[in-house]
Amino acid sequence: MSLKPQPVSVFGAPTDVGAGRRGASMGPEALRVAGLVEALVRRGVDAVDRGDVAGPRNPWQKPVDGYRHLDEVVAWNRAVMALASAELEAGRMPVMLGGDHCLAVGSIAAVARHCRATGKRLRVLWLDAHADFNTSAITPSGNVHGMPVACLCGLGPDALVHLGGPGPAISPSEVRQIGIRSVDAQEKRLVREHGLDIYDMRYIDEVGMKQVMEEALAGLDANTHLHVSFDVDVLDPAIAPGTGTRVPGGLDYREAQLMMEMIADAGGADSLDLVEVNPALDKRNRTARLAVDLVESLFGKSTLMRD
Numbered sequence: 045m046s047l048k049p050q051p052v053s054v055f056g057a058p059t060d061v062g063a064g065r066r067g068a069s070m071g072p073e074a075l076r077v078a079g080l081v082e083a084l085v086r087r088g089v090d091a092v093d094r095g096d097v098a099g100p101r102n103p104w105q106k107p108v109d110g111y112r113h114l115d116e117v118v119a120w121n122r123a124v125m126a127l128a129s130a131e132l133e134a135g136r137m138p139v140m141l142g143g144d145h146c147l148a149v150g151s152i153a154a155v156a157r158h159c160r161a162t163g164k165r166l167r168v169l170w171l172d173a174h175a176d177f178n179t180s181a182i183t184p185s186g187n188v189h190g191m192p193v194a195c196l197c198g199l200g201p202d203a204l205v206h207l208g209g210p211g212p213a214i215s216p217s218e219v220r221q222i223g224i225r226s227v228d229a230q231e232k233r234l235v236r237e238h239g240l241d242i243y244d245m246r247y248i249d250e251v252g253m254k255q256v257m258e259e260a261l262a263g264l265d266a267n268t269h270l271h272v273s274f275d276v277d278v279l280d281p282a283i284a285p286g287t288g289t290r291v292p293g294g295l296d297y298r299e300a301q302l303m304m305e306m307i308a309d310a311g312g313a314d315s316l317d318l319v320e321v322n323p324a325l326d327k328r329n330r331t332a333r334l335a336v337d338l339v340e341s342l343f344g345k346s347t348l349m350r351d
């Protein structure tokens with residue numbers, strides 16, 4: 045399958061309301077400074093920057109009933125969902141620059157609704173060190189960026205679970221998680237109960253990224269919408285230090301490249317989240333620059349000679 049020649053709309057959601065450390069709010073600007081839009085245009089993609097969606101400031105409070113800043117998280121996700129929905133309806137691929145990972149509730153709710161309206165199947169690739177499958181009852185932090193997958197699957201507060209309409213946005217069977225290496229004890233139980241398909245670092249070590257991606261991409265067809273939710277903490281902190289919840293033992297450069305190249309080979313993504321870049325923790329914007337490099341590969345940049 046070759047890359048779909050779809051137009052792209054990039055937009056920012058500059059907030060860290062779902063995170064436990066400040067600074068992911070500066071992610072969109074860091075990715076722009078690293079040349080994301082220009083890189084896509086250079087690849088021949090019709091990419092435009094729609095600017096940022098707006099939302100409440102981060103009040104920086106303690107969790108209440110297991111959630112930190114739930115009202116603010118809901119407000120930001122509504123804004124993300126509205127813009128992502130509009131772009132999908134206009135036939136454009138939404139690329140959401142976070143911001144922390146709680147914002148994937150809004151982007152994926154939009155995508156799921158779009159799939160229902162157009163009769164498409166959905167596959168979500170969740171590239172992350174974390175499963176992000178906590179609930180208010182079991183979260184160790186109250187940070188909603190540790191809960192988006194659970195919320196999308198129907199476990200969470202009504203305002204997030206029903207963001208895109210009645211009922212859960214997705215089913216666990218539509219998700220493939222890659223690069224996982226930090227799951228809280230009770231979260232692990234929940235993940236098992238719901239049968240999430242997880243390609244953890246141990247499995248990647250054992251079988252290699254090639255086989256992992258073949259499995260994670262198996263069963264895609266022309267009628268499948270592929271959403272990629274790229275949390276930069278899936279990368280090893282040695283190459284991507286600019287993120288708030290670093291976990292050692294992540295993907296190295298070649299593994300990450302191969303992952304992106306194989307997604308491109310499978311036809312590319314139909315929507316993308318690029319989240320958890322935290323410039324306050326970065327060195328000379330290298331995490332944003334690496335993310336741009338990898339997104340270029342996702343859009344078909346290849347150094348292949350033997351093709």
Ligand SMILES: NC(=[NH2+])NCCC[C@H](N)C(=O)O
Pocket residue numbers: 144145146174176178183184185186187189190191226227228275277289320
């Ligand atoms: N999107 C992220 N970086 N999530 C980190 C989550 C960390 C931890 N599991 C928590 O729930 O607090």
Ligand SMILES: [Mn+2]
Pocket residue numbers: 145172174176189275
């Ligand atoms: Mn995440």
Ligand SMILES: [Mn+2]
Pocket residue numbers: 172173174275277278289
């Ligand atoms: Mn993460």
